[in-house]
Amino acid sequence: MRTLQNLNFPKAMAELLPKLFGQALEIVLIVSVVAFVLAILFGFLFALGRLSHHKILNGILVVFQEFIRGTPLLVQLVYIYYVFPLFVEIIAYWCGNPTFKCTLSATVAGVIGLTINYGTYISEVIRSAILAIDKGQTEAALALGFSKRQAMFRIVIPQAFRNSIPVFGNYLLTLVKDTSLMAYITAPELLQTTKAYISQTFTTIESYSILAVVYLVICLILSGLLKVAERKLVRRR
Amino acid sequence: MALLEIKNLQKSFGDLKVLKDVNMSIEEGEVLVIIGPSGSGKSTFLRCLNLLETPSGGEILYDGKDILKPKFAVREYRQQVGMCFQRFNLFPFMTVLNNVTYGPIHLLKMPKEQAQAEAMALLEKVGMAAKANVYPDTLSGGQQQRVAIARSLAMHPKMMLFDEPTSALDPELVGEVLCTMKELADDGMTMAVVTHEMTFAEDVADRVIFMDGGVVVEDDTPDEIFSNPKNPRTKAFLSRILDR
Numbered sequence: 001m002r003t004l005q006n007l008n009f010p011k012a013m014a015e016l017l018p019k020l021f022g023q024a025l026e027i028v029l030i031v032s033v034v035a036f037v038l039a040i041l042f043g044f045l046f047a048l049g050r051l052s053h054h055k056i057l058n059g060i061l062v063v064f065q066e067f068i069r070g071t072p073l074l075v076q077l078v079y080i081y082y083v084f085p086l087f088v089e090i091i092a093y094w095c096g097n098p099t100f101k102c103t104l105s106a107t108v109a110g111v112i113g114l115t116i117n118y119g120t121y122i123s124e125v126i127r128s129a130i131l132a133i134d135k136g137q138t139e140a141a142l143a144l145g146f147s148k149r150q151a152m153f154r155i156v157i158p159q160a161f162r163n164s165i166p167v168f169g170n171y172l173l174t175l176v177k178d179t180s181l182m183a184y185i186t187a188p189e190l191l192q193t194t195k196a197y198i199s200q201t202f203t204t205i206e207s208y209s210i211l212a213v214v215y216l217v218i219c220l221i222l223s224g225l226l227k228v229a230e231r232k233l234v235r236r237r
Numbered sequence: 238m239a240l241l242e243i244k245n246l247q248k249s250f251g252d253l254k255v256l257k258d259v260n261m262s263i264e265e266g267e268v269l270v271i272i273g274p275s276g277s278g279k280s281t282f283l284r285c286l287n288l289l290e291t292p293s294g295g296e297i298l299y300d301g302k303d304i305l306k307p308k309f310a311v312r313e314y315r316q317q318v319g320m321c322f323q324r325f326n327l328f329p330f331m332t333v334l335n336n337v338t339y340g341p342i343h344l345l346k347m348p349k350e351q352a353q354a355e356a357m358a359l360l361e362k363v364g365m366a367a368k369a370n371v372y373p374d375t376l377s378g379g380q381q382q383r384v385a386i387a388r389s390l391a392m393h394p395k396m397m398l399f400d401e402p403t404s405a406l407d408p409e410l411v412g413e414v415l416c417t418m419k420e421l422a423d424d425g426m427t428m429a430v431v432t433h434e435m436t437f438a439e440d441v442a443d444r445v446i447f448m449d450g451g452v453v454v455e456d457d458t459p460d461e462i463f464s465n466p467k468n469p470r471t472k473a474f475l476s477r478i479l480d481r
Contacts, residue, residue: 134324134326136322136324136326137326137328139289139322139326140320140322140326140327140328140385141328142289142315143287143289143315143318143319143320143322143389144315144316144339144340144344144388144389144392145312145313145315145316145340145344145392146312146340146343146344147312150343154343155328158330159329159330162330
């Protein structure tokens with residue numbers, strides 16, 4: 001039985017931190033940034049689709065949205081990583097290519113899953129931000145002679161985006177933490193690396209404590225950066 | 238020929254008939270003031286004139302062409318008919334100067350330098366040149382409305398519509414906006430103004446229209462309307478307004 005006396009934090013830190021700050025951190029940061037940028041893009045297009053008056057498109061998007069919101073992100077990641085390639089292979093088989101092998105790297109699967117999941121939530125943020133812009137803004141643009149589309153893209157959307165920035169920041173923070181779910185699809189990110197180290201050394205308490213602090217530090221730094229960005233970008237409402 | 242001629246104009250929102258049958262015309266260079274109780278349809282009428290509301294029926298002839306025809310070039314028409322709103326609707330993420338130059342640069346394809354020079358001249362005219370580089374939310378309502386007027390004028394409109402331009406202002410700020418509008422009228426601008434400012438109507442209007450219940454009840458010179466109203470509804474309205 002382990003006791004508090006034989007905890008060895010210095011040793012665990014000396015061995016684990018270099019592993020975490022190598023490839024593991026790199027994966028977390030790259031996946032976070034890429035998935036976040038793509039999620040905003042995805043969310044933006046999704047929001048425009050939802051705001052369009054196209055009934056069928058709207059219906060499809062609503063169903064899709066309920067699907068994403070009604071299933072856990074972990075399940076979505078597992079599905080994309082393990083199941084999606086199988087479907088592709090089945091389709092390839094039907095198309096007369098029985099030897100076709102489809103594999104997704106864990107990182108790519110992670111980016112796809114996080115993009116779709118966060119993009120879906122972010123689309124609601126963008127949609128409501130667009131709807132919240134005063135109608136008078138559109139009317140003023142129309143009265144000057146701009147088209148509806150121009151009024152939307154030049155006047156309404158820039159304001160909606162600015163107003164959404166604080167919420168985007170929140171989503172970025174949760175997204176960084178949710179990259180840990182990629183451990184379950186074998187991505188060698190922070191959690192996975194920590195687990196591997198524990199299985200060799202049995203330093204459960206030390207390692208998970210170190211992991212928690214590493215996440216905390218990443219998020220504190222990020223939240224500081226977000227505050228600065230917000231102050232610069234949200235000049236005017 | 239009248240600049241704008243309105244025939245049998247109707248507008249319904251669902252079952253609610255806001256404009257029943259409006260007939261009138263606006264001559265070039267004329268200042269027309271539209272008065273009437275709230276809910277009389279005067280704002281809706283004004284908004285129909287630049288198609289912010291789509292009329293349910295009737296005709297609006299601009300230079301003899303029906304603006305309600307599907308093929309009519311609405312955006313070009315709107316560039317020629319400026320509009321000022323009750324709540325100003327300046328673009329809050331642009332400086333005052335950029336608010337004024339935005340239309341000319343992007344719609345009239347005016348070179349930036351020229352647009353800025355013209356904008357500064359207009360801001361000078363409405364007394365806002367000193368605020369060219371600030372954002373609208375630092376301005377008072379009266380100042381914002383004057384900038385909004387400059388923004389509309391920057392498009393070189395043939396005509397200006399004013400939808401209760403002073404209704405959202407503190408009483409002490411109303412004067413500066415009315416003053417700007419009066420100067421505009423003196424310059425010969427064609428104007429249609431919905432307002433509750435009866436002194437403005439009396440002093441500046443060439444013609445006053447009294448609307449009630451979605452129709453034009455009385456259409457006459459300000460002298461006649463204010464000193465000798467013929468319709469009992471006009472009389473009742475004016476006595477309520479003026480005997481405060």
